[in-house]
Amino acid sequence: MAEQLIGAIEAGGTKMVCAVGTADGKVLDRASYPTRTPEETLPDLVGYFKDKDIVALGLAAFGPVAVNPSDPRFGRILNTPKIAWQNYDFMGELKRALNVPVGIDTDVNGACLGEITFGAAHGLTDVIYITVGTGIGVGVCIGGQMLHGMLHPEAGHVAVQRAEGDTVPSTCHCHDSCFEGVAAGPAVQLRLGEDNNILSNDPAVLEQEADYLAQGLATYVLCYSPQRIILGGGVPDHTPELMPLVRKKTLEKLNGYLSTPELDNIDTYIVAPSLDGNQGVLGSIELGRRALEAAC
Amino acid sequence: MAEQLIGAIEAGGTKMVCAVGTADGKVLDRASYPTRTPEETLPDLVGYFKDKDIVALGLAAFGPVAVNPSDPRFGRILNTPKIAWQNYDFMGELKRALNVPVGIDTDVNGACLGEITFGAAHGLTDVIYITVGTGIGVGVCIGGQMLHGMLHPEAGHVAVQRAEGDTVPSTCHCHDSCFEGVAAGPAVQLRLGEDNNILSNDPAVLEQEADYLAQGLATYVLCYSPQRIILGGGVPDHTPELMPLVRKKTLEKLNGYLSTPELDNIDTYIVAPSLDGNQGVLGSIELGRRALEAAC
Numbered sequence: 001m002a003e004q005l006i007g008a009i010e011a012g013g014t015k016m017v018c019a020v021g022t023a024d025g026k027v028l029d030r031a032s033y034p035t036r037t038p039e040e041t042l043p044d045l046v047g048y049f050k051d052k053d054i055v056a057l058g059l060a061a062f063g064p065v066a067v068n069p070s071d072p073r074f075g076r077i078l079n080t081p082k083i084a085w086q087n088y089d090f091m092g093e094l095k096r097a098l099n100v101p102v103g104i105d106t107d108v109n110g111a112c113l114g115e116i117t118f119g120a121a122h123g124l125t126d127v128i129y130i131t132v133g134t135g136i137g138v139g140v141c142i143g144g145q146m147l148h149g150m151l152h153p154e155a156g157h158v159a160v161q162r163a164e165g166d167t168v169p170s171t172c173h174c175h176d177s178c179f180e181g182v183a184a185g186p187a188v189q190l191r192l193g194e195d196n197n198i199l200s201n202d203p204a205v206l207e208q209e210a211d212y213l214a215q216g217l218a219t220y221v222l223c224y225s226p227q228r229i230i231l232g233g234g235v236p237d238h239t240p241e242l243m244p245l246v247r248k249k250t251l252e253k254l255n256g257y258l259s260t261p262e263l264d265n266i267d268t269y270i271v272a273p274s275l276d277g278n279q280g281v282l283g284s285i286e287l288g289r290r291a292l293e294a295a296c
Numbered sequence: 297m298a299e300q301l302i303g304a305i306e307a308g309g310t311k312m313v314c315a316v317g318t319a320d321g322k323v324l325d326r327a328s329y330p331t332r333t334p335e336e337t338l339p340d341l342v343g344y345f346k347d348k349d350i351v352a353l354g355l356a357a358f359g360p361v362a363v364n365p366s367d368p369r370f371g372r373i374l375n376t377p378k379i380a381w382q383n384y385d386f387m388g389e390l391k392r393a394l395n396v397p398v399g400i401d402t403d404v405n406g407a408c409l410g411e412i413t414f415g416a417a418h419g420l421t422d423v424i425y426i427t428v429g430t431g432i433g434v435g436v437c438i439g440g441q442m443l444h445g446m447l448h449p450e451a452g453h454v455a456v457q458r459a460e461g462d463t464v465p466s467t468c469h470c471h472d473s474c475f476e477g478v479a480a481g482p483a484v485q486l487r488l489g490e491d492n493n494i495l496s497n498d499p500a501v502l503e504q505e506a507d508y509l510a511q512g513l514a515t516y517v518l519c520y521s522p523q524r525i526i527l528g529g530g531v532p533d534h535t536p537e538l539m540p541l542v543r544k545k546t547l548e549k550l551n552g553y554l555s556t557p558e559l560d561n562i563d564t565y566i567v568a569p570s571l572d573g574n575q576g577v578l579g580s581i582e583l584g585r586r587a588l589e590a591a592c
Contacts (some may be wrong), residue, residue, distance in 0.1 A: 064555075070421075079555050125366075126445035142438040142445065149422035149438065149521030150558050157553055158515050161457055161473070174553040177457070219454050223519040225445030257453055257470040259360075259375050262446050 006292070007054035007100075008284030009045060011061040011090070012107065013082065016041060018048045019281045023289045025118040027281060037084040038093070046097040056295075057102045058287030060110025060280050061090060067105050068148040075104055078151075103291030107280060109146040111273075112139030114283030115230050120274035124227045128220055129279070130156075131233035132213065136180040140224060155223075156180040160215040163208055183212035185235050199239045209235070210242055214249030217270065221254060227262060232273035246270060302588070303350035303396075304580030305341060307357040307386070308403065309378065312337060314344045315577045319585045321414040323577060333380040334389070342393040352591075353398045354583030356406025356576050357386060363401050364444040371400055374447075399587030403576060405442040407569075408435030410579030411526050416570035420523045424516055425575070426452075427529035428509065432476040436520060451519075452476040456511040459504055479508035481531050495535045505531070506538055510545030513566065517550060523558060528569035542566060 003022050010017040012035065019030040029052075033044040049057070064080065066073035075091025091104045105113065112121075112129035121127040121141075129139040136156030140147035147153055157178045168190050170181030181187060189197060191205045199206050213236075217229060236242050247266045254263070262269045273279055299318050306313040308331065315326040325348075329340040345353070360376065362369035371387030387400045401409065408417075408425035417423040417437075425435040432452030436443035443449055453474045464486050466477030477483060485493060487501045495502050509532075513525060532538050543562045550559070558565045569575055 126443075142443055143441045145439045145441070147422075147438055147521065150523045150556050151521050151554065153519055153521050154554060155519045158454075158518050159457060159511065159549070161455060174551045215455065219515065220519070222454050223449055223451045223516070225443065225447050225449050227446045253455070255470045258447065258450060260447050 004055045004292075005053055006285045006288040007049050007052065007057040007098075008281045008288060009057065009059045009061075009094075010107065010110065010280040010284055011035070011059060013062050016045060017281060018045060019285070020049075020052050020054060021281070021285045023285070025282055025285065027278065027285075030281065035082075038088045038090070039084075042093055042097070045094065049098055054098070054100055054288075056100050056288040056292035057094060057098060058110070058284035058289070058291065059091060059094065059102060059104045060107045060284045060287065061104060063106050064151060065090070065104070065106060067109070067146075067152050068150075075102075101288075101291040101295040103287035103294075105146055105283075105287055106137075106139065106152050108137035108139035109141075109152065110139070110283035110287060111232075111279040112141050112230070112283065113146060113286050114275060114279035114281070115273060116141055117286045118275060118282050119279060120230055120271050121228050126225065126227045127230065128224055128226045129230045129232070129273075130216070130220070132184060132231070132235040133233035134185050136184045136216070136233075138220070142224070155220065156184075156216075158216065158219050160212055163211065166208065179212065179216040183209060183216065183235075188235060199235065200241055206239070206241060207245070209239075210245035210249055213242065213246045214253050217246065217250045218253035221250070221258070221263075228268075229270045230273055231270055232279075236272070243270070243272065300351045300588075301349055302581050302584040303345050303348065303353040303394075304577045304584060305353065305355045305357075305390075306403065306406065306576040306580055307331070307355060309358050312341060313577060314341060315581070316345075316348050316350060317577070317581045319581070321578055321581065323574065323581075326577065331378075334384045334386070335380075338389055338393065341390065345394055350394070350396055350584075352396050352584040352588035353390060353394060354406070354580035354585070354587065355387060355390065355398060355400045356403045356580045356583065357400060359402050360447060360450075361386070361400070361402060363405070363442075363448050364446075371398075397584075397587040397591040399583035401442055401579075401583055402433075402435065402448050404433035404435035405437075405448065406435070406579035406583060407528075407575040408437050408526070408579065409442060409582050410571060410575035410577070411569060412437055413582045414571060414578050415575060416526055416567050417524050422521065422523045423526065424520055424522045425526045425528070425569075426512070426516070428480060428527070428531040429529040430481050432480045432512070432529075434516070438520070451516065452480075452512075454512065454515050456508055459507065462504065475508065475512040479505060479512065479531075484531060495531065496537055502535070502537060503541070505535075506541035506545055509538065509542045510549050513542065513546045514549035517546070517554070517559075524564075525566045526569055527566055528575075532568070539566070539568065
């Protein structure tokens with residue numbers, strides 16, 4: 001019997017990455033389409049998978065999106081700034097068009113699941129995945145299940161304490177001093193100024209960024225008690241100096257309050273992503289596999 | 297057949313509450329013993345249950361305590377300031393003495409479980425229980441499972457932003473501006489001063505306390521995405537003016553970032569405990585019931 005093929009969609013705000021792979025994490029094919037309106041985009045996605053003989057599909061979607069099966073809006077994109085996508089039944093339309101079980105989660109939960117199933121957090125049950133790029137997103141796995149609850153975590157918007165004298169405006173339109181508003185890529189760029197776009201070249205901004213990241217991570221350690229933290233996204237990926245600083249400062253923020261073997265080994269506790277940018281696609285394959293299992 | 301009896305221990309820093317009840321939440325008997333050394337206290341506990349014919353026991357213990365079954369120290373009290381209890385195999389000793397299945401969790405997870413099983417969060421899967429008293433503790437249920445992870449949440453120690461001009465020292469020995477250090481009972485008392493111990497009598501301190509509580513709650517909403525928040529403990533229990541202020545200010549902190557039916561009904565989203573102080577004992581009974589179920 002040929003191995004069963006599972007489809008994956010990593011649905012982002014600017015592009016949709018489609019892929020086909022197997023449950024053991026082999027990616028056999030992929031393609032990318034620009035994110036347009038649902039009416040324009042759905043045919044691209046369905047067209048890609050139509051003749052690929054997939055038995056299930058996993059969808060890791062931009063949010064806000066209803067990912068809790070007990071939510072009457074389950075599978076729908078919610079009040080996104082992308083007006084055309086508001087209330088769109090993304091999961092339902094894919095299910096109807098492709099006639100296979102579809103699993104859905106947020107983009108960051110998908111990436112977290114990819115790292116747990118195939119990557120840097122393999123075999124762990126309590127893991128968070130943080131991406132610091134144009135925004136800050138946090139995927140959360142608790143006791144082996146992805147965290148949904150009322151909606152899904154929006155932990156990138158927790159408040160942080162501004163450094164004295166840091167009056168650079170927040171880039172978040174809702175919060176003056178939230179983690180994303182002071183520490184995501186656009187906020188870093190504001191601090192660097194027009195003449196520099198390399199964080200490593202500005203030691204003062206680098207130090208401050210590490211401090212904000214450590215504040216966020218300390219909050220997550222206290223709230224989630226994760227067994228491992230994966231810290232990725234454009235900002236840390238392109239700034240190798242950040243990781244050791246963030247590790248040191250996270251411990252400083254906790255200030256000895258918690259004592260665990262994991263924190264004693266901080267270099268293996270806070271780590272970079274491991275899957276060469278494929279964690280979202282691989283997590284989506286695992287979402288598809290789980291949807292198939294649940295349907296059987 | 298007579299109904300099976302389940303034992304419960306709510307193990308606090310100053311007293312141990314023992315009780316016997318049934319799986320449907322009837323408490324039939326209870327007694328209380330001072331918390332002394334383990335060698336002095338264990339005979340009290342074992343003596344209480346010895347002739348009570350219990351089929352299982354639930355233990356909701358002060359922390360830090362190893363509550364994750366995958367932890368090699370599972371069931372032990374960890375590095376508590378109570379030196380005599382450090383590394384004490386609390387669950388193991390009770391199991392050996394009473395020869396019944398024993399379920400263990402933190403005191404606040406126990407209380408949260410009590411509210412989920414029998415009280416204000418009945419039937420919900422994603423719930424947090426916050427107690428603001430001599431400290432701030434947070435019990436967390438995610439997807440129907442109590443959150444443990446690396447250790448257990450210590451979410452009472454998340455950082456908050458101090459109000460301008462608030463230089464009252466933190467009562468936390470590790471953190472200058474953590475939630476517990478600025479908002480638990482001892483911090484409130486410092487702000488009220490020696491001549492007043494009623495928060496309701498000082499509108500400025502009341503307003504500031506509500507703001508700190510709202511900061512903590514907003515962080516928890518963003519991190520945990522709970523379906524309901526239960527806010528109890530000595531400070532809110534004795535200050536009826538707090539609850540409406542905290543609800544209003546929590547929404548102000550979130551500032552419209554999240555839009556859910558639950559937040560639209562804030563009066564049923566952030567609520568007081570419902571079980572007349574019995575949530576810990578009732579949660580312990582449920583811990584015992586689950587241990588029995590797992591052993592069968």
